[in-house]
Amino acid sequence: PASFVKADRVFNIRKGDDGLALHWNVGWGATIFVNPPYSNCGEWLRKCRQEAGSGRVIAALVPAMPGDGPWHKDVWGHAQFVGFIAGRVAFTSAEGETETRGRGHALVLWGSAFHCWQFLLEVQGRAKKHKQAPFWVKVAEWVVE
Numbered sequence: 001p002a003s004f005v006k007a008d009r010v011f012n013i014r015k016g017d018d019g020l021a022l023h024w025n026v027g028w029g030a031t032i033f034v035n036p037p038y039s040n041c042g043e044w045l046r047k048c049r050q051e052a053g054s055g056r057v058i059a060a061l062v063p064a065m066p067g068d069g070p071w072h073k074d075v076w077g078h079a080q081f082v083g084f085i086a087g088r089v090a091f092t093s094a095e096g097e098t099e100t101r102g103r104g105h106a107l108v109l110w111g112s113a114f115h116c117w118q119f120l121l122e123v124q125g126r127a128k129k130h131k132q133a134p135f136w137v138k139v140a141e142w143v144v145e
Contacts, residue, residue: 020047028055031119035061042070045108049074052110057119061089064104075108076139080116083107083123083136 020043024032032051036044041062048058064084065071075082085105107123109116120136 020044024051024056024058026056029115030055031057031059031115033059033061038063041065042068042074045070045074048108048110049078052078053112055112055115057109057111057115059119060108060110062106062108064106066106079108079110079139080113081109081120081136082139083109083120086135 019036026032034044034048044060045062048060052058066075066082083106085107088100088103089105109119111119124136
């Protein structure tokens with residue numbers, strides 16, 4: 001699915017870098033794609049929620065763990081859409097080796113409803129015939145207390 005994403009800024013964080021300390025100011029109407037380290041996903045979900053706004057769309061490819069605490073704090077009631085990806089996503093290492101992770105994945109969109117909807121339409125248009133095309137759920141109006 002990352003190949004279906006058109007982003008104005010992609011953060012490729014390497015081991016030893018502090019991606020959470022980066023400034024995400026890329027301007028109004030920008031799209032930021034984030035593929036955070038799965039070992040520290042909760043802090044990244046919080047950062048994505050906090051950085052959404054000013055017409056920006058934050059799109060994050062994360063483990064699909066909708067019952068997990070960070071999802072309750074930073075996805076449900078905050079994100080606009082969640083796309084659950086069919087099957088397992090294959091990742092390519094810097095050495096060119098392909099690895100398929102053993103859990104489900106989701107693409108989470110934060111930002112204004114209008115800009116997220118535009119992004120979603122573009123992603124769906126590109127992915128609709130792909131076997132891993134996400135199944136999208138509108139979540140912004142859901143509130144977990």
